[in-house]
Amino acid sequence: MANPSRILPPSAGMPEQAPSDLHVGQYLLTEVRYCQKASGEHYVRLILDDAGGSTVGFMWAERLHLVQPVMVPAVVQVMGRPTGRGNEGALSIVSLQMMPLTSIDTGARLLPKRFCPEAALDAFGSLLRLEQTWPDALRRFVGQVLIDPAIGIPFLRAKAAGRYHHAFRGGLLLHSVEMLDLVPALANRLMPGREEAAALTQVALLFHDLGKIHTVGEGDTQRPVLSSSLPGLCHEALTLQLLHPHLKALEAFCPESASVLYEVFDYLGQPTAGRGHARSLVIDIVRFLDQMSTALDRGVGYWPADGRTVGEPARH
Structure with a gap:
């Protein structure tokens, strides 16, 4: 842009x-x-x-x-x-x-609404409300990520996938935001006594698929929009690359938060087969809610879609 x-x-x-x-x-x-x-x-x-x-x-x-x-x-x-x-x-x-971007401490307030597709406007509003509850250091971090010229507007407009789920303009924003309200209950139950855990997990979930602004984009086809300067990287690895300078800035005044977030994005950026067990509960919550958002958009519900009986083979 x-x-x-x-x-x-x-x-x-x-x-x-x-x-x-x-x-x-x-x-x-x-x-x-x-x-x-x-x-x-x-x-x-x-x-x-x-x-x-x-x-x-x-x-x-x-x-x-x-x-x-x-x-x-x-x-x-x-x-x-x-x-x-x-x-x-x-x-x-x-x-x-x-x-200068480093002087901005307005959170998501400068995210330009006119670039947000109509399908994601509710998610846009939810993000603005939720980020008001985050500690100042995280609001500053999120705000500086979202006004990064290489990130902010593409994040509003990208699809989450070419076809599999949230495959529409604004789908990435909706996918990244729609489960954020479930995080506090999980974080408080699994990580009691860590007041910062819920906000950190919400930020990790918000940006977990950020690299899709390059690998999926907003195009009408499934063509990748990966730039020639970022060859051969999966969207999770691209996420860490995009966030790295902002994590370094966060590290300067909030090293623990930067370390937790780096651990999440570094783990997700590894090849799936070699990841091993998640190294933190923050990672587990992000992975779980990522899957729940995908299932919700795909229409997976209480009753199996094919309605088969006990012992009956799956219908393909």
């Missing part, structure tokens, strides 16, 4: 306190378009996204001398004057500052 564009440089910072008629907020900048009025005046139209929706921003001619190249999507802090009303509302941008 990264596209070269032009926008204000990082040095175009915010005043310490904005005037009362100005709005200040952080957004994911997802689109930059150069435009021209009928009068010949040039301006820039921006799309600023977050979990609540999209905001249109305008940068007028007198500020265009400040522009420089940037890749979108990018996290920005904006100060602007609201204009218009309702669906016609917009921001006349006074200043805009690029934000």
Whole structure:
């Protein structure tokens, strides 16, 4: 999703306190378009996204001398004057500052809702509610993963599989979220006294299939979308590769949480035949709920699908 564009440089910072008629907020900048009025005046139209929706921003001619190249999507802090009303509302941008990913501590709030397929909107809302219950360190970790330009938007739009389960755009998000509410009961029963266990297990389940943004993607066919720089890796191994820099960042201020999550993704990334027994209960819960989500989508229910009687061979 990264596209070269032009926008204000990082040095175009915010005043310490904005005037009362100005709005200040952080957004994911997802689109930059150069435009021209009928009068010949040039301006820039921006799309600023977050979990609540999209905001249109305008940068007028007198500020265009400040522009420089940037890749979108990018996290920005904006100060602007609201204009218009309702669906016609917009921001006349006074200043805009690029934000390094390492400074973001907003959790999933900057995940751009407009890229989420309708089939996964309930899962999108559930994720936003659940992540509010997680410790600050994990919210920061999850937020930085989800605003990674290589991860966030593809994670919203990818299928979970080409055909086997959740084989629709947004299926990966739904598969990754729909069992999260079952984690606390299992974690509290199996790991009593470990207050952080439920949240860590939820985060592990959320990202357990992340590598499918490369091996499945959102395409209309079963063709893989694996980039040439990631040859021959299964989706579980790709998951660890995608998360590795973010786990290293988490390790700097929460080493135990980073170690637990690394253990999960490292185990899942091993060839199935050589994995052996799970090395933690977190892994067992993730594997179990992964299977339950798959079964739910495939329509496996209480009564066997073929309705056969005792001793009757399975019907193929």
